[in-house]
Amino acid sequence: MAKIVDVHSHVYTPSYIALLRTRKEVPFIRTFADIGDRLIILPGEDESPSRGRPVGPSYWDINEKLAFMDSHSISTSVISLANPWLDFLAPAEATEQARLINGELDQLCSQHAGRLYAFAVLPLSATASAIEAEIQHISSLKHMRGVIMGTTGLGSGLDDPLLDIVYAALEKHELPIFLHPHYGLPSAVYGPRADKYGHVLSLALGFPLETTIAVTRMYLSGVFDRSKTLQVLLAHSGGTLPFLAGRIESCLEHDGYLLKEGKLNEEKRALWDVLRKNIYLDAVIYSEVGLQAAVAASGAERIMFGTDHPFFPPLRGEEEWLSARLNRDAIKNAFGSDNTTANNVLGDNAIRILKLHT
Amino acid sequence: MAKIVDVHSHVYTPSYIALLRTRKEVPFIRTFADIGDRLIILPGEDESPSRGRPVGPSYWDINEKLAFMDSHSISTSVISLANPWLDFLAPAEATEQARLINGELDQLCSQHAGRLYAFAVLPLSATASAIEAEIQHISSLKHMRGVIMGTTGLGSGLDDPLLDIVYAALEKHELPIFLHPHYGLPSAVYGPRADKYGHVLSLALGFPLETTIAVTRMYLSGVFDRSKTLQVLLAHSGGTLPFLAGRIESCLEHDGYLLKEGKLNEEKRALWDVLRKNIYLDAVIYSEVGLQAAVAASGAERIMFGTDHPFFPPLRGEEEWLSARLNRDAIKNAFGSDNTTANNVLGDNAIRILKLHT
Numbered sequence: 001m002a003k004i005v006d007v008h009s010h011v012y013t014p015s016y017i018a019l020l021r022t023r024k025e026v027p028f029i030r031t032f033a034d035i036g037d038r039l040i041i042l043p044g045e046d047e048s049p050s051r052g053r054p055v056g057p058s059y060w061d062i063n064e065k066l067a068f069m070d071s072h073s074i075s076t077s078v079i080s081l082a083n084p085w086l087d088f089l090a091p092a093e094a095t096e097q098a099r100l101i102n103g104e105l106d107q108l109c110s111q112h113a114g115r116l117y118a119f120a121v122l123p124l125s126a127t128a129s130a131i132e133a134e135i136q137h138i139s140s141l142k143h144m145r146g147v148i149m150g151t152t153g154l155g156s157g158l159d160d161p162l163l164d165i166v167y168a169a170l171e172k173h174e175l176p177i178f179l180h181p182h183y184g185l186p187s188a189v190y191g192p193r194a195d196k197y198g199h200v201l202s203l204a205l206g207f208p209l210e211t212t213i214a215v216t217r218m219y220l221s222g223v224f225d226r227s228k229t230l231q232v233l234l235a236h237s238g239g240t241l242p243f244l245a246g247r248i249e250s251c252l253e254h255d256g257y258l259l260k261e262g263k264l265n266e267e268k269r270a271l272w273d274v275l276r277k278n279i280y281l282d283a284v285i286y287s288e289v290g291l292q293a294a295v296a297a298s299g300a301e302r303i304m305f306g307t308d309h310p311f312f313p314p315l316r317g318e319e320e321w322l323s324a325r326l327n328r329d330a331i332k333n334a335f336g337s338d339n340t341t342a343n344n345v346l347g348d349n350a351i352r353i354l355k356l357h358t
Numbered sequence: 359m360a361k362i363v364d365v366h367s368h369v370y371t372p373s374y375i376a377l378l379r380t381r382k383e384v385p386f387i388r389t390f391a392d393i394g395d396r397l398i399i400l401p402g403e404d405e406s407p408s409r410g411r412p413v414g415p416s417y418w419d420i421n422e423k424l425a426f427m428d429s430h431s432i433s434t435s436v437i438s439l440a441n442p443w444l445d446f447l448a449p450a451e452a453t454e455q456a457r458l459i460n461g462e463l464d465q466l467c468s469q470h471a472g473r474l475y476a477f478a479v480l481p482l483s484a485t486a487s488a489i490e491a492e493i494q495h496i497s498s499l500k501h502m503r504g505v506i507m508g509t510t511g512l513g514s515g516l517d518d519p520l521l522d523i524v525y526a527a528l529e530k531h532e533l534p535i536f537l538h539p540h541y542g543l544p545s546a547v548y549g550p551r552a553d554k555y556g557h558v559l560s561l562a563l564g565f566p567l568e569t570t571i572a573v574t575r576m577y578l579s580g581v582f583d584r585s586k587t588l589q590v591l592l593a594h595s596g597g598t599l600p601f602l603a604g605r606i607e608s609c610l611e612h613d614g615y616l617l618k619e620g621k622l623n624e625e626k627r628a629l630w631d632v633l634r635k636n637i638y639l640d641a642v643i644y645s646e647v648g649l650q651a652a653v654a655a656s657g658a659e660r661i662m663f664g665t666d667h668p669f670f671p672p673l674r675g676e677e678e679w680l681s682a683r684l685n686r687d688a689i690k691n692a693f694g695s696d697n698t699t700a701n702n703v704l705g706d707n708a709i710r711i712l713k714l715h716t
Contacts, residue, residue: 050615157549186544189571191515196621197578198613204606205574208598209567213547216563220555236605240566243601246645247594248562250684254670255556257408263554264673287604293651312612315622326608 002343003075003358005350007178008235008282008306010082012059013104019097027084029055041084041182042202049195058310062108066115068309072324075347076358077309079105080119080148083182087124087150094123095130102138109143114358119148119178128154128165135166139173145354146176146233151183151214158214159221167227176231176280176354181210181239211239215279216248224274225267231278233304237285242297245271272297280353282306283345286326288333295334300341304350305331360701361433361716363708365536366593366640366664368440370417371462377455385442387413399442399540400560407553416668420466424473426667430682433705434716435667437463438477438506441540445482445508452481453488460496467501472716477506477536486512486523493524497531503712504534504591509541509572516572517579525585534589534638534712539568539597569597573637574606582632583625590636591662595643600655603629630655638711640664641703644684646691653692658699662708663689 012020020029020039027041030052038052039059045052058064059082069077081101086094098121105118120138122131138144147170153160158179170177184206187194194201211234224230234241249271258264281294284306294303305327312323328346335342351358370378378387378397385399388410396410397417403410416422417440427435439459444452456479463476478496480489496502505528511518516537528535542564545552552559569592582588592599599606607629616622639652642664652661663685670681686704693700709716 049619050613054614157551159549159551185547185567189543191517191571191575193515193517193575193579197575198610198615198621200578200606200609200613200616201571201574204602204609205567205571205598208602208605209543209563213549213559213563216559217549217551217555220558221551237601240563240598240601243595243598243643243648243651244562244566246643246648246684246688247566248558250644250670250681251558251562252556254673254681255408255558256412256673257556258558259673261407263556285601285604286608289651289654290601290604292654293601293647296647296650312608315612315614315617323608323612326604330604 003347003351004073004305005347005356005358006069006074006077006307006309007233007304007350007354008284009065009077009079009309010311011062011065011079011105011108012082013101013108014060015097015100015104016081017060027088042184044187050198058313062112065309066112068321069115071319072307072321074307076115076117076356078117078119078145078350078354078356079108080178080180081105081121083150083180085121085124085148085150087152087182089123089125091123091126091130094125095134098123098134099137102134102141102144106141106143117143117145117354117356119146120144122147122149122166124149124152124154128162131166132169135169135173135175139175144175145356146178148178148180151179151181151210157217159217159223161221164226167223167230171227171229176233178233178235179211179215180235181207181214184210208236208239211235212241212244215239215241219271219274220252222268224278225269229278231280233280233282235282235284237281237283237290237294238279238297241275241279242281242293245275245297276302280304283327283331284308285330286323288330291330291334300345301349303345304353305346361705361709362431362663363705363714363716364427364432364435364665364667365591365662365708365712366642367423367435367437367667368669369420369423369437369463369466370440371459371466372418373455373458373462374439375418385446400542402545408556416671420470423667424470426679427473429677430665430679432665434473434475434714436475436477436503436708436712436714437466438536438538439463439479441508441538443479443482443506443508445510445540447481447483449481449484449488452483453492456481456492457495460492460499460502464499464501475501475503475712475714477504478502480505480507480524482507482510482512486520489524490527493527493531493533497533502533503714504536506536506538509537509539509568515575517575517581519579522584525581525588529585529587534591536591536593537569537573538593539565539572542568566594566597569593570599570602573597573599577629577632578610580626582636583627588636589638591638591640593640593642595639595641595648595652596637596655599633599637600639600651603633603655634660638662641685641689642666643688644681646688649688649692658703659707661703662711663704
């Protein structure tokens with residue numbers, strides 16, 4: 001029986017939940033008289049028809065995580081703090097909270113050795129040197145296998161040259177980045193009827209595009225030319241990167257302005273090369289159509305199963321989560337009778353890449 | 359030898375170019391002392407480092423189109439007015455220009471019978487009944503094989519219920535929509551260093567996402583439930599729709615708000631069903647990774663070759679256009695020795711679907 005590893009599994013640690021409960025502005029937990037506690041993570045969500053998202057013990061109780069893993073035959077989960085991480089905190093508080101939360105995460109993993117590993121959180125509102133110090137500390141923690149990062153970086157995106165010191169530190173300690181969206185796109189792009197469609201447009205389209213823009217900016221700015229061994233695990237199978245990589249390369253090769261400015265240099269690594277050497281993709285894509293594109297772009301040895309738990313719970317209380325099943329079925333359908341590759345994507349790749357002892 | 363048909367091929371007709379030259383605001387043609395004529399189609403482009411895009415005879419001279427077709431072994435092109443079409447005109451002028459331009463297009467096709475067909479343009483700023491009248495007229499023109507449409511519809515998107523009368527008219531006359539992006543995304547989403555990357559982020563990511571949002575809004579609003587036979591050819595292989603279709607469906611099926619509101623009804627057609635019965639995809643995707651996802655989503659019998667000529671010309675004056683070659687190579691690489699399917703995608707699908715006499 002293959003081991004199943006979930007590399008896309010979020011927790012809000014108890015201290016983080018407590019922090020959200022003390023706040024009165026985004027992000028925060030707001031209690032409504034009719035629908036109870038809701039997590040409000042984007043401006044205006046508490047006034048929208050959907051009123052944020054329900055928040056309950058599955059968000060913070062590790063026993064719920066373990067029960068979910070049991071009922072879905074998941075051997076090991078690599079847990080990560082969910083968005084918006086520490087993006088909203090002032091530097092000193094972010095630095096303090098990162099140390100605290102990374103300690104909590106490592107302790108949770110210790111208490112469930114072999115079943116839990118974690119991606120650490122960084123105090124990105126602090127200085128690059130404070131971040132570097134936290135990376136040094138993270139590398140000393142037993143169960144950390146990388147860091148989760150949103151798309152804002154130090155405030156102006158992941159193509160910020162000031163991040164080079166952070167990328168270099170991550171390379172040095174062989175810690176991959178788990179790159180994850182949070183902010184989506186400005187709501188105006190969804191038009192005047194978006195509220196009628198619940199969260200669908202922002203979650204299904206805004207999230208993946210946020211990731212795609214972020215990693216494309218990294219690529220265009222030369223991050224992967226300077227940090228040749230940097231490893232980035234992209235959430236949701238890369239957003240849309242596998243599908244659009246050809247178009248990105250073509251637009252680059254046809255840009256007259258960049259040619260004139262001498263910026264189309266032959267030494268720039270091809271995006272396809274970056275996809276096969278620096279990018280890992282989770283398999284959170286809910287269809288074999290997308291999964292096969294992810295495999296074709298980065299190679300089956302770089303794809304790792306995930307669930308996005310505790311998000312997308314079943315709406316009618318079913319024990320088996322449809323969201324998890326869709327991602328498992330996509331693997332089954334994509335590889336057919338090739339059980340070795342299916343097993344690699346389900347768990348063996350993660351065990352090898354993230355050096356897990358399961 | 360297979361016939362090659364290009365379904366994604368733009369022209370700016372002489373009257374449209376004349377119109378752009380008279381204008382002093384977007385969209386317009388501006389003459390710079392140092393770099394000559396530039397087409398400025400988005401606000402601020404003339405002040406950006408790239409200063410719009412070079413515009414020359416390949417945009418309006420049909421002989422350049424025919425020469426391109428000859429040198430790339432393209433038997434037949436289905437030409438369409440390029441963005442931003444008539445979106446910017448007041449209703450009466452849009453109505454007048456649509457009639458004029460559709461006449462010009464049909465005449466061009468007559469002069470090059472068998473080599474040229476066209477998608478007509480609609481006066482979308484006019485009333486639905488004026489649009490309906492133009493559709494009626496278009497159906498009487500010999501060489502029209504559908505209509506090109508941007509993503510704004512009557513001004514508030516393609517999920518506007520007022521468009522139902524337009525969709526019904528297109529269904530009645532069996533005219534497919536060629537859905538094409540123009541506006542991209544607000545430039546703020548590309549961050550503070552976007553100008554350094556030329557047009558890459560807006561063209562490579564903004565355009566495809568604009569298309570994806572537009573068609574997803576159509577789907578969510580029930581257009582394909584009401585207009586069950588409406589046919590829509592999506593530019594750039596659907597933007598990102600094939601890759602994200604699984605996520606769109608999953609987000610829909612997990613939306614607690616939509617469930618509570620009774621909007622998750624069992625009768626809604628699955629997006630996968632729409633992809634296989636209502637959506638055609640061009641093959642303008644520049645890689646076999648994307649093309650294979652397009653094929654997996656809609657079926658190889660619904661994919662049609664295109665070039666996006668006259669955009670993405672070779673930067674160093676090569677006779678063979680890299681942009682066209684990448685799209686041909688993608689087909690060759692995707693289907694390997696399956697020449698029948700490759701030939702279908704290169705031309706036979708378009709001949710069958712658009713009823714071309716080549």
